[in-house]
Amino acid sequence: MGRLKITNVKAIVTAPAGINLVVVKVETSDPGLYGLGCATFTQRFLTVAEAVDEYMKPFLVGRDPSDIEDIWQTAMVSSYWRNGPVLNNAISGVDMALWDIQGKRAGMPVYQLLGGKCREAAAAYRHANGSTVEELEENVRRYMGEGYRFIRCQLGGYGGDKAVDGKQTKNPPPGAYYDPAVYARDVVDMFDYLRDKLGFEPELLHDVHERVPPILAVRMAKELEPHRLFFLEDPLAPEDVRWLETIRRQCSTPIAIGELFNNPHEWTMPMVHGHLDFIRVHISQIGGITPAKKLAALGETFAVRTAWHGPGDVSPVGHAANVHLDLACPNFGVQEWCGLDERLQEVFPGCPTVDNGYVYVSDAPGLGIDVDEQKAAQYPAENVLPRWTMTRTPDGSSVRP
Ligand code: MG
Numbered sequence: 001m002g003r004l005k006i007t008n009v010k011a012i013v014t015a016p017a018g019i020n021l022v023v024v025k026v027e028t029s030d031p032g033l034y035g036l037g038c039a040t041f042t043q044r045f046l047t048v049a050e051a052v053d054e055y056m057k058p059f060l061v062g063r064d065p066s067d068i069e070d071i072w073q074t075a076m077v078s079s080y081w082r083n084g085p086v087l088n089n090a091i092s093g094v095d096m097a098l099w100d101i102q103g104k105r106a107g108m109p110v111y112q113l114l115g116g117k118c119r120e121a122a123a124a125y126r127h128a129n130g131s132t133v134e135e136l137e138e139n140v141r142r143y144m145g146e147g148y149r150f151i152r153c154q155l156g157g158y159g160g161d162k163a164v165d166g167k168q169t170k171n172p173p174p175g176a177y178y179d180p181a182v183y184a185r186d187v188v189d190m191f192d193y194l195r196d197k198l199g200f201e202p203e204l205l206h207d208v209h210e211r212v213p214p215i216l217a218v219r220m221a222k223e224l225e226p227h228r229l230f231f232l233e234d235p236l237a238p239e240d241v242r243w244l245e246t247i248r249r250q251c252s253t254p255i256a257i258g259e260l261f262n263n264p265h266e267w268t269m270p271m272v273h274g275h276l277d278f279i280r281v282h283i284s285q286i287g288g289i290t291p292a293k294k295l296a297a298l299g300e301t302f303a304v305r306t307a308w309h310g311p312g313d314v315s316p317v318g319h320a321a322n323v324h325l326d327l328a329c330p331n332f333g334v335q336e337w338c339g340l341d342e343r344l345q346e347v348f349p350g351c352p353t354v355d356n357g358y359v360y361v362s363d364a365p366g367l368g369i370d371v372d373e374q375k376a377a378q379y380p381a382e383n384v385l386p387r388w389t390m391t392r393t394p395d396g397s398s399v400r401p
Contacts (some may be wrong), residue, residue: 004105005029006065009094011039011049014376020045021315021381023371024052024093026101028065033104035065036371037096038284038318040087042196043386050092055079060094066105068098072325073291083263088287095288096321103366110321110367114293114328121358122326124310124337125150125205125230129157133193140198147356150203150230150334158209158401159183159391167394175392176401180212183298184220191227192230203230203334210260210400211391212318218246221253230334231256231278231307237400238266244275257278259309267295271302278333282309284318289325296329305333312338316348320369323352323361335359347375 008027015021022039041048044397059078063071066207075091103110105238111117126143128151130136130309136155143151156162159178187206194204206229208217231254236243237262247255256278262285263268270276279299283292296306306329308322319340326332337359345351350369352361362368391401 003272004033004064004066006060008200009052009060011052011093012371012373012376013045013049013381014347014379015381016347016376016379017312017341019312020383021050021313022048022089022093023315023317023345023376024056024090024097024370026060026065026094026097028101029051029144033101035097035100035102035366036317037093037100037288038315038321039089039093040284040313040318041085042313043389044086045381046383048089048093049084051086053092056090056094065098065101067103068290069094071095071098071285076287078308085262085285085299088262089284092284092286092288095290096284098316099289099321100366102264107365109361109363109365110289110324111327111361114289114324117327118330118332119327121355121360122190122323122332122335123150124335124354124357124359125152125203126337126339127152127154129154131156131161132188136190136192137197138204140194140204144202147358149357150205152207152233152336153190153194154207155186158207158388160186162186162290164394169396172396173392174387175390175398176388176397177394179390179394180209180216180399184212184216185222188223191224191229195227200228205230205233205256207233208235210234210240214240214243214246218241218250218320221247222251225251225253229253233257233280234259240360241266241270241275244270245273248275256276256307260285262286264295268298271298271304274302276304278305278307280307280309280336282314283321283325285309286313289321290322292325293329296325296331300329301333303331305331307333308335310336310338314342316340316351317367317369317371319352320350320361320367324361324367326359327361343379347372
């Protein structure tokens with residue numbers, strides 16, 4: 001047998017749980033040896049799939065799949081312009097698949113290739129929501145009953161659900177409306193209630209989803225300080241990270257940020273200056289395991305812990321990649337976890353599993369997860385424009401979601 005070569009690269013698009021997912025399959029000259037990676041940019045899944053099939057495939061066929069670093073470096077500059085979410089996701093699909101192949105060839109799970117386990121499993125946090133504080137408390141207690149010790153608390157979803165009735169213009173354009181000032185007050189009241197009822201034992205988190213002006217984010221972080229959050233997530237949009245320093249100088253509320261980051265320029269200086277506590281990037285959004293392990297190592301140097309983005313628009317392959325990194329990185333913080341329903345488990349055999357609030361991955365070689373392409377085809381993706389990103393304040397102004 002000659003040198004191992006990449007023979008095919010293809011995107012698999014599927015929506016088993018109603019969320020469009022993109023997974024990349026990299027096949028090799030060794031029959032039966034292939035790898036899988038997550039390339040899910042759910043709002044633009046067709047564009048990523050096209051980038052994989054039309055650009056990544058011709059770029060990669062014939063190359064040695066063990067040259068992971070060189071393939072990542074050359075893929076990142078092959079289009080000259082770089083660091084956008086579409087191409088980063090396409091590269092991530094390939095990159096994770098190459099780590100999967102490397103693990104299968106070595107007979108080792110990916111976490112061993114990354115240096116071995118620092119912990120047996122990854123502590124996870126769930127999302128509790130409620131339209132009232134009482135309903136939210138009930139949902140928090142349900143997760144606590146299942147063994148989770150970290151719980152994200154939202155009242156009425158991102159930005160709250162306070163009616164904007166009476167505050168709108170005559171003919172308001174369609175959109176997801178909320179009132180930032182009401183939301184900011186409600187969050188503080190919500191944690192007053194929750195800490196009163198639950199005490200300080202559960203680790204509570206909150207996601208601002210960059211929905212307030214920076215000066216309001218500063219006030220929120222200060223007012224939430226007595227509630228001792230595990231972290232306050234995305235209080236600022238990526239464009240406003242210079243305000244992190246202002247938050248830092250005024251309170252000790254731990255800050256998590258980075259879900260929307262694409263580019264090392266976005267995280268390097270905030271880390272160096274000690275302006276954040278948790279880095280929250282979406283691994284496929286920055287280009288896969290190869291850049292994520294370097295980002296984690298940078299975080300280790302500057303006392304920043306990892307909290308990789310893990311919502312429903314990460315494929316189970318991407319969740320597995322998150323957890324392999326969680327196990328191998330000494331500065332792991334917490335893993336966002338949304339639960340994987342039966343349809344996802346049916347399409348992706350070998351999904352990560354949960355026990356007592358911890359997420360475990362398979363010890364099988366590689367990422368330990370597979371895809372049943374026939375079953376995946378039974379859940380076709382649907383190209384529907386997202387509505388929740390059309391965020392507006394009461395006067396109809398478009399704001400960052
Ligand atoms: Mg978030």
